[in-house]
Amino acid sequence: MAELLLEGIKKSYGSVAVLHGIDLDIKSGEFIVFVGPSGCGKSTLLRLIAGLEDITGGRLSIDGKLVNKVAPSERGIAMVFQSYALYPHMTVYENMAFGMKLGKAGKAEIDRRVREAAEILQITPYLERLPKQLSGGQRQRVAIGRAIVRDPKVFLFDEPLSNLDAALRVATRIEIAKLHERMSDVTMIYVTHDQVEAMTLADRIVVLNAGRVEQVGSPMELYHNPANLFVARFIGSPSMNTVPMKVETGGASPRVTPRNCKTVEVDAVIPEAAAGAEGTFGVRPENLHVVGTDEPPGSVPVFEGRVDIVEALGEVTLVYVDVGHEEPIVAKIDSDLSVKKGDRVTLASRPDNFHVFDAKGLAFPRRSAAG
Amino acid sequence: MTTVPMSGPSGAAAADLTGRSDLQRQRLRAAWMFLAPMLIALAIVAGWPLVRTIYFSFTNASLNNLSGAEWIGFDNYLQIRTLSSGRVLYRGLLADPAWWAAVWNTIRFAVLSVAFETVFGMIVALVLNANFRGRALVRAAILIPWAIPTIVSAKMWQWMLNDQFGIINEIALNLGLISQKIAWTASPDTAMIAVLIVDVWKTTPFMALLILAGLQMIPGDIYEAAKIDGVHPIKVFWKVTLPLVRPALMVAVIFRMLDALRIFDLIYVLTPNNAQTKTMSVLARENLFDFDKFAYGSAASTMLFLIIAVITIVYVVVGRVNFEGGR
Ligand SMILES: Nc1ncnc2c1ncn2[C@@H]1O[C@H](COP(=O)(O)OP(=O)(O)O)[C@@H](O)[C@H]1O
Ligand SMILES: [Mg+2]
Numbered sequence: 001m002a003e004l005l006l007e008g009i010k011k012s013y014g015s016v017a018v019l020h021g022i023d024l025d026i027k028s029g030e031f032i033v034f035v036g037p038s039g040c041g042k043s044t045l046l047r048l049i050a051g052l053e054d055i056t057g058g059r060l061s062i063d064g065k066l067v068n069k070v071a072p073s074e075r076g077i078a079m080v081f082q083s084y085a086l087y088p089h090m091t092v093y094e095n096m097a098f099g100m101k102l103g104k105a106g107k108a109e110i111d112r113r114v115r116e117a118a119e120i121l122q123i124t125p126y127l128e129r130l131p132k133q134l135s136g137g138q139r140q141r142v143a144i145g146r147a148i149v150r151d152p153k154v155f156l157f158d159e160p161l162s163n164l165d166a167a168l169r170v171a172t173r174i175e176i177a178k179l180h181e182r183m184s185d186v187t188m189i190y191v192t193h194d195q196v197e198a199m200t201l202a203d204r205i206v207v208l209n210a211g212r213v214e215q216v217g218s219p220m221e222l223y224h225n226p227a228n229l230f231v232a233r234f235i236g237s238p239s240m241n242t243v244p245m246k247v248e249t250g251g252a253s254p255r256v257t258p259r260n261c262k263t264v265e266v267d268a269v270i271p272e273a274a275a276g277a278e279g280t281f282g283v284r285p286e287n288l289h290v291v292g293t294d295e296p297p298g299s300v301p302v303f304e305g306r307v308d309i310v311e312a313l314g315e316v317t318l319v320y321v322d323v324g325h326e327e328p329i330v331a332k333i334d335s336d337l338s339v340k341k342g343d344r345v346t347l348a349s350r351p352d353n354f355h356v357f358d359a360k361g362l363a364f365p366r367r368s369a370a371g
Numbered sequence: 372m373t374t375v376p377m378s379g380p381s382g383a384a385a386a387d388l389t390g391r392s393d394l395q396r397q398r399l400r401a402a403w404m405f406l407a408p409m410l411i412a413l414a415i416v417a418g419w420p421l422v423r424t425i426y427f428s429f430t431n432a433s434l435n436n437l438s439g440a441e442w443i444g445f446d447n448y449l450q451i452r453t454l455s456s457g458r459v460l461y462r463g464l465l466a467d468p469a470w471w472a473a474v475w476n477t478i479r480f481a482v483l484s485v486a487f488e489t490v491f492g493m494i495v496a497l498v499l500n501a502n503f504r505g506r507a508l509v510r511a512a513i514l515i516p517w518a519i520p521t522i523v524s525a526k527m528w529q530w531m532l533n534d535q536f537g538i539i540n541e542i543a544l545n546l547g548l549i550s551q552k553i554a555w556t557a558s559p560d561t562a563m564i565a566v567l568i569v570d571v572w573k574t575t576p577f578m579a580l581l582i583l584a585g586l587q588m589i590p591g592d593i594y595e596a597a598k599i600d601g602v603h604p605i606k607v608f609w610k611v612t613l614p615l616v617r618p619a620l621m622v623a624v625i626f627r628m629l630d631a632l633r634i635f636d637l638i639y640v641l642t643p644n645n646a647q648t649k650t651m652s653v654l655a656r657e658n659l660f661d662f663d664k665f666a667y668g669s670a671a672s673t674m675l676f677l678i679i680a681v682i683t684i685v686y687v688v689v690g691r692v693n694f695e696g697g698r
Pocket of ligand 2 (some may be wrong): 043
C-alpha cells in the first residue's frame with residue numbers, strides 16, 4: 001500500500017538539466033509504466049524515486065510523507081536492475097537473503113521468506129547455485145525474488161526484460177503481470193522503451209520525452225486519444241502515418257485537406273477560428289484499407305499512390321505506398337489480400353479513425369472518444 | 372575429428388586431416404619464433420647467472436680465483452666433521468647463526484611490510500575508487516613515492532630520520548611524542564621500524580593501484596542494490612567488496628611478497644651494517660664481495676632463491692591464486 005506523489009520533480013547533472021519538472025500522482029497498487037525513447041530520463045526518474053540520486057528540485061512523497069532526503073532503504077521500495085545486479089560470489093539463496101535484516105524476525109523467518117519467493121518464481125532448484133551458473137531468464141527471476149523477499153510497498157523495475165531474448169521476454173512479461181496480480185496492493189513502477197511492454201503491462205502509461213511528461217493515461221486512452229503528435233507516433237507499431245494538412249472549416253462539420261490528398265471530414269472538435277490553419281493529419285496503419293478489397297462501410301478514400309514495398313509478416317502484410325511525401329504511407333492489411341509492388345492503390349479509412357493536430361502538434365480532441 | 376558421411380571418398384577426408392595438422396604445426400612454429408627472442412634474452416640475463424650461482428655454491432671459488440674453483444659438494448651448506456675427541460662440528464651456511472638471523476629479519480620485514488602495505492593500500496584504493504573532483508590528479512600524485520628510485524628515497528629518508536638534524540626528530544620532539552632525539556636508523560630498537568616506515572611509504576601506492584584495478588572490476592550496480600536493501604556499508608565491505616577484490620588482492624600480495632623477500636637496496640643504504648635489519652640479500656652480498664667468501668655467498672643466494680620459490684608455491688597453492696582473474 002503506497003501512493004506516490006511527484007510534484008515538479010527536477011534533476012540536473014551539473015549544468016545539464018535532465019528532468020524538467022515532473023508531476024505525477026500514482027495510486028496505491030497501480031502498475032505504472034514509464035515509456036519513452038532512449039535517453040529521455042526514464043531511468044533517472046526511477047532512480048530519483050529509489051533514492052539512488054539526489055532530487056534537484058520538487059517534492060517526492062510516499063504515502064503523504066516527504067521522502068526527498070530519506071535513504072533508499074527507508075522508502076519501502078525494492079528495485080530490479082536492468083543488469084540484474086546480483087552479487088556474483090553469492091548463491092541464489094544468499095543473494096536473496098543478504099539484504100534482509102537479521103532483526104527480530106530471525107533466521108527462520110528469513111529462510112521462510114526466501115523459500116516462499118523462490119517457490120513463486122520457480123527457482124527453488126537453483127537456490128544453491130551461483131549467478132554465473134544460471135541463464136539470463138533465471139538470473140532475472142533471482143533479481144525479482146530478491147526484491148520480493150523485502151516485502152516492498154513499491155516495486156521498481158528498470159528495463160528488466162531488455163537483456164532477454166524475444167521468447168523469454170514475452171514469457172517473463174506475462175510472469176510480471178501475474179506477479180502484479182498476486183501482489184495487488186504493491187505499487188509497481190516499470191521503465192521500458194518498448195511500447196508493447198508498456199501497453200500490455202500498464203494500468204497507466206507515462207510517456208516521457210526529453211525530460212518532460214507528454215501524456216499520462218491508460219494504454220487504450222493513449223492509443224485512441226493521443227494528446228499530441230509525439231504520443232501519437234510513439235504508441236502503436238508501426239507508427240501512425242502523419243502528413244501535413246490544412247484546416248478547411250472548423251465548427252460543426254470540420255474538414256481538412258492532407259497535403260496531396262482529397263479533402264476529408266474529420267471527427268474532431270476544431271474551433272471555427274482555426275479555418276485555414278496548418279496542422280498535421282494522422283491515421284494509423286491498421287485503420288487503412290485498400291479500396292476495392294475489404295474496406296469497412298463508411299470508409300472514405302484518403303491516399304492514392306503506387307505500392308513501393310510489400311512486407312508480408314504472416315498474420316498481416318505491411319504495404320508502403322508512395323503518395324508523394326518524404327515518407328511512404330504504411331497500411332497494415334490482411335495477409336490474404338494480394339497487393340503487389342508497383343500496384344496503384346487507394347487507401348481508405350473511416351473518418352472516426354482520423355487524428356488531427358494543430359501547428360504545435362497538440363491534438364484537436366476527438367468527438368467519438370472511443371476506448 | 373568427426374567424419375561427415377557426405378564428404379565423399381575417405382582420401383579427401385585424409386587430405387583434409389593432414390592439411391589441418393600442417394596448419395597447426397605452422398602455428399606452433401610461428402609461436403616458437405615469436406617466443407624465441409624473449410626466451411634467449413631470459414636465458415642470458417636470468418638463467419645463466421642463476422645456473423652459475425648454483426654451480427659456485429658447490430665449489431670453493433673465491434672472487435679472484437673464479438676459474439680455479441673446485442667442486443666441494445655440499446660443504447658450503449653444511450659440513451659435519453667429527454673430531455678425534457668425539458665432538459661433532461657443524462659448519463656451513465645452515466649452521467651459521469648469522470644466516471638464520473638474516474632469514475628471520477627478512478621474513479619479519481616481508482610479513483610486516485606487506486601486511487601494512489595491504490591495509491593502507493586497500494584504504495587508499497577505496498578512497499580513490501570513490502567519485503570526487505580531481506580524482507585523476509590524486510591518482511597520479513599518489514604514484515610519486517613509488518616512482519622515485521629507491522636509493523634516492525632511502526637517502527632522503529636517511530636525512531629526515533637523522534638523529535641530530537632530522538626533521539622527524541624535530542617534529543616528534545616539538546609535539547612531545549619523544550623526550551630525546553632518537554637515532555632511528557642506527558639504534559637496534561628502531562632500525563627495523565625505520566626500514567618498515569620507508570618501505571611502506573614507498574610501496575603502498577603500488578599496492579593501492581593494483582587493488583584499485585581490482586575494485587574497478589566490480590560492477591557498480593551491486594552497490595546500489597545493497598544501498599536499496601539497506602545493508603550497512605561495513606557489511607558491504609566485508610561481504611561484497613573484499614570477496615570480489617580477493618583475486619586481485621592475492622596477486623598484489625604475492626608480487627609485493629616476492630619483492631620484499633629479496634629486499635636489498637633500501638636496507639643497504641638506510642641502515643648499513645645493522646644486525647637488526649640484515650636480510651638474506653644483504654648477507655649474500657657481504658659474503659660475495661666484502662668477505663671474499665664467494666662460494667659461501669653463492670650458497671646464501673641459492674638458499675634465498677629456494678626459500679622464495681617455496682614460499683611462492685605454498686602461497687599459490689594455499690591461496691589458490693588464479694592469475695587469469697575470476698574465481
Ligand atoms: N550520471 C549522469 N551524469 C550526467 N548525465 C547523465 C547521468 N545519468 C544520465 N544522464 C543523462 O540523462 C539523460 C537521461 O538518462 P536516462 O535516465 O538514463 O535515460 P533513459 O530514458 O534511457 O533511461 C541522458 O541524456 C543521459 O546522458
Ligand atoms: Mg534507462
